[in-house]
Amino acid sequence: MNDLSFLKPTSRQIDFDHFDNRLLLYVLQYEPSFLTCVSCGGCTATCSAGNLTNFNVRKIGLSLRRGEIDILAEEIQKCMFCGKCTLVCPRDINIRNVVLLIKKRIVILKKQ
Numbered sequence: 001m002n003d004l005s006f007l008k009p010t011s012r013q014i015d016f017d018h019f020d021n022r023l024l025l026y027v028l029q030y031e032p033s034f035l036t037c038v039s040c041g042g043c044t045a046t047c048s049a050g051n052l053t054n055f056n057v058r059k060i061g062l063s064l065r066r067g068e069i070d071i072l073a074e075e076i077q078k079c080m081f082c083g084k085c086t087l088v089c090p091r092d093i094n095i096r097n098v099v100l101l102i103k104k105r106i107v108i109l110k111k112q
């Protein structure tokens with residue numbers, strides 16, 4: 001057996017034929033501060049859910065920008081809405097509200 005001892009990286013190229021920005025536009029309508037997110041990861045470092053599970057709130061922001069509705073629908077359930085992420089954000093983004101908006105809207109989008 002040939003053990004190459006490394007994993008071939010999977011492509012993260014955005015497929016614009018299936019890109020879905022409906023959720024991103026909804027979030028920006030009610031929480032425009034998200035536009036200033038620099039993906040620093042400060043929110044992830046303090047996240048309560050991230051300490052207990054593999055939840056990564058910074059990746060939630062990235063998936064939101066990439067229109068990855070299916071990934072978000074599963075991951076968003078892990079948030080405990082403690083609000084610590086919002087307290088530490090250097091850009092004063094209410095990231096807890098971003099997560100809440102995603103959770104509320106995704107139920108409707110998944111039915112459409």
Ligand code: SF4
Nearest residue numbers: 037039040041043089
């Ligand atoms: S701490 Fe704020 S700026 Fe940094 S990744 Fe989180 S939401 Fe974005």
Ligand code: SF4
Nearest residue numbers: 047080081082083085
């Ligand atoms: S509100 Fe959710 S995303 Fe923010 S720190 Fe708490 S568990 Fe993490």
